[in-house]
Amino acid sequence: MNGIKEQLVARLREDEAVISVLAVDNPSLFSALTDGFDLLLLVISNDDLKTDQQYHYIKDNCRIQERWICTSLLDRIIVQGERRNLIHWILKGEILLDRNIYLESLRHRMLEFPQEMREHKLLIEFSKFLRRYSESKEYVLDDHLLDAYNNILEALHHWARLVIIEAGLHPETTVWRQVKGVNPGVYKLYEELTMSKETLKQRVQLVLLACEFSVMSKMERCCKMLIQVLASREQAWSLHELQQNDKLADIRNELPLVLNKLVKKILAKEVIYTMDEQVSVLEIRYTNL
Structure with a gap:
């Protein structure tokens, strides 16, 4: 298996867009961790066009799944925690290639959990x-x-x-x-x-x-992060402004529900603004207490 990994890494090393490569061996006869393949390769690249591409192939009777991901998507997945298999790969996988110690630094930051x-x-x-x-x-x-x-x-x-x-x-x-x-x-x-x-x-x-x-x-x-955003300026925030805030991008769809609960629990307050005087439309905006 080590010989196979060395040959695969040698091929990937020639691609300048490849930043890091890690390997995950199949721990059992069939494991969802590797989708049943003998070896899973995670290739981290700075080429957004190749992200989420997958390749299945056999080398020396070893069934291999090769998955590509870009650094920006990887950062989002780690924060969102949606793909827990991927987080396991990052923390437990064998690092085969790591330019500028990108993967080692990422693993250290995850373990540190800032x-x-x-x-x-x-x-x-x-x-x-x-x-x-x-x-x-x-x-x-x-x-x-x-x-x-x-x-x-x-x-x-x-x-x-x-x-x-x-x-x-x-x-x-x-x-x-x-x-x-x-x-x-x-x-x-x-x-x-x-x-x-x-x-x-x-x-x-x-x-x-x-x-x-x-x-x-x-x-x-x-909701500390959301409350801090609300308190970050004196002017009240519209829902649209909050949904465009980078820190809140991952909860954009749930913001109306969360804001409503914060107001009911007196952790935030609504401020009413006039949107259109002719039709008496009032806009609800949000701020900290």
Whole structure:
């Protein structure tokens, strides 16, 4: 296998756009970590046109998946935490090529988990939690219990990721195993929701109640980055201005819901501006308290 890796890296080294290459060996007969291939190569490039391209091939009876990604997309994925397999590859993969120690520096920064990255990830996870939690409450009221269950399970998943991030860790692919050691209470709720003998409606309502008391109390902490943006100028912000802010780009679609909750929890306030005097249209803008 080492000989195969050396030959593959020699080929990739000739491409000046390639910054780093890492390898992930298949840990089992079939592993979702490598999509079942014997070897996964992650090629990091400064060529945006090649990002997300994939190649499957065989060399010396070794089935190989080669995946390309550009640095800008990689940075976004790390913050968003969506592709947890990729984060695992970055942290655990074998570095085969690393020009200007790009990958080594990135790995070190992820392990260090700086405060700004942590605040950003907390805001993203909280906004996703809030969406699923709110939808589950609505489905329960309409007696759509399976939809309510599905959404509260997703909300609980985001809650688990929140407590893991608060502990200074990156959420792994096996979130529930990870959260069991970080916050047994959240893990216990997961067991209650999925394995309790109570009715489906009772299980969903139990978790909704826990979310209301535990996670909603984290709103100020999790929305710190958004609150800081609101306080960064004296003039109130329109929704459009906030959605164009680079720091809030990852929660653009969830901003209306989050802002509404911040106002109701008296963590932000609405300011009314006249948009069109002729038709008496008033614009809602937002600022800190």
